[in-house]
Amino acid sequence: MSLHLWIIPLLPLTGAAINGLLGKRFPKTVVNAIALGSTAAAFAYALWVAAQFAGLPADQIPHIEHYATWMTAGTFSAEYGIYLDQLSLVMLLIVTGVGFLIHIYSVGYMEHEGGYYRYFAYLNIFMFFMLTLILANNYLLMFVGWEGVGLASYLLIGFWFLKDSAANAGKKAFITNRVGDFGFLIALFLLIKHFGTLQYDAVFKALAAYPVEASAGLLTAIGLLMMVGASGKSAQIPLYVWLPDAMEGPTPVSALIHAATMVTAGVYMVARSNAVFNRAPIALMVVAVIGTLTAIFAASIGILQTDIKKVLAYSTISQLGYMFMGCGVAAYGAGIFHLMTHAFFKALLFLSAGAIIHGLGGEQDMRHMGGLRKYMPKTFWCMTVATFTIAGFPPLAAFFSKDEILWATWASGNHVLWLIGLIAAAMTSFYMFRLWFMTFFGEYRGAPTEDSHHGHDSHDAHGHGTPHESPMAMIVPLMILAVLSFVGGWVGIPAALGGSDRFDHFLDPVFHSTAEATPGAETAASPAEGRTEREETSTELLFMGISVAAAALGFLGAWFLYYKRTDLPAKMAQAAGGLYTFVLDKYKVDELYGAVIIKPLLLLSTNVLWKGIDVALIDGAADESAVGARDISDGMRHMQSGNIRSYAGWVAFGAAVVIAFMVWKGVR
């Protein structure tokens, strides 16, 4: 039975084509209808597919559809095809669902912007590539989607391309991603070399014959290179630097691409490749360590940021770190679970931030906000749900997912990583409540005059005396996402809390069909056998208690510093001195990269590649040959006198020479 899954990516592509090619002449309503219609249709179709999928017998999962051969080269061939299993189904629903909500929101948010049709064309093309990425049935097609979302990201970050900073941020994102893509490509080459194919089913089947690598070997290399790719796309150390800059794009774009969907592609890829990682414990460990370090590193930067979107950007990096942490201890289900809840609450956070920015006419600096609770109550309540979710208070969504990751980390024996993760969780809670208090409580600190609003989003100043609530097109998606952020975690209530952990069991076939040979991985999903079930449960409950305590600690800290004693933070900053500015400058990582990588590269390019090879060698050769040809022609053209008899003379002379030559050679 074919589900005709090709329709799903094709719908947004059609929307993008129509809007991109003809949209300039359409009124906004038509652009809306096309962009929203195609996305809504994709979401509806995805829901139908999900219903069909539930009815599939277990032996037909994964459901693979083959359409055509893309290319053949020797024994290698790649095809157009779709691979639908529990993992891609979850991703499919997240991408189309959240994507659709953000499309609706964009209608309200982008109302006053130029290039309206362009924006929606880009957004739709992003949906197309993202769906290609998650539905592909081989790594090469996944790579097409992978590059495509990078392109869409580039286009949307630089949407206000007249602004230098936006154009540069787009370039930075694209180039940083290229570094990661390089690693991913090499991983693919290694797969081709050793397995001769990139089809998921064939690769996974071939991998089943491989034992777990005790020391670094082929699979470790592939895993590490994949992680390089994932850390580019998913903004992990050391390639995370592009994501904070990517906030130059419109806020709905930050929500959709740089929080909910695209940046999770790396997590998806690692989870998809679990067959590789399960057999390469070293690579898995690296994933876990990178994830954990990123989680705490980004969280610590987020604490001091004052730009509301930057806080959320670092928060995204940090949460992505959690996902990798989960994947890295082979709890892929937990990682994907967090990916899903994160998609809900981070989209909600960004969209709420967008509503605030919109309501303030483009102001992004939290120091100029405050007291917004009474100006935009609906946004306030949505943001409150999101903030409590990300901080990890039960029974909201992220409590279950984040806690599952932390618990899996502890259960897998990585106690240090667990501790770091816990501290990062407390920090997360702190900076989120800091944002919450700074924005919604206290007195409004913004100047009510027009000229104070030249914020990032460069909204038309449409009568911003006081902050105002956003239009319904923006509020409705917020509310839906708020509900999802609230209840979205209930599908994965762990057994220790009387739930059945349905989400994990749903994903189990993806991650455990090939996991028999994994020693470390098994302990994560079904922790050590030595202890009794009851003991296990009580430990898990204890750890949940600790997590909640960490979240509460963050809340109290933020409450004390940013609500009760608002004079304290400045004094503390003064006391911390150099450390404070160091963290405020994001640990000067950009400067470090600039000095260590970019500057030598620029010098090399300028002096050797440009002035040496290009100007001297290539241009020189071209110029010299041209000059030489001209000089020779200069001499020769005097022969072309136009005088017939002189030509005839040359002919006669030539004939005489030939005859003389023949006589001299002695023609037989």
Place this chain on the structure above:
Amino acid sequence: MVPLSYYLILSAILFACGVAGFLIKRNIITIFMSIELMLNAVNLTFVAFAAELKMLSGHVFVFFVMVVAAAEAAVGLAIIIAVFRTRETLNVDRVNLLKL
């Protein structure tokens, strides 16, 4: 029987006269006649060799050359008349509009 070399020498002299006339003369009709002279020098060589080697193809070639020469004369004279009508001169050095 006159030896072959005599014919060839005569032919070479005729040809050299043709070349010299072509190069030296300015009048376009004289040049034209010099070309005819060269063609006929070649004809003489052909028939001389044909008679010497007892081969018919030399004679056949001569007929071809004469036909071409006749056609050429017709076209050439027409061109000369056309040139004279527009330029009112037969001096080739002054028919130099295409010159650089």
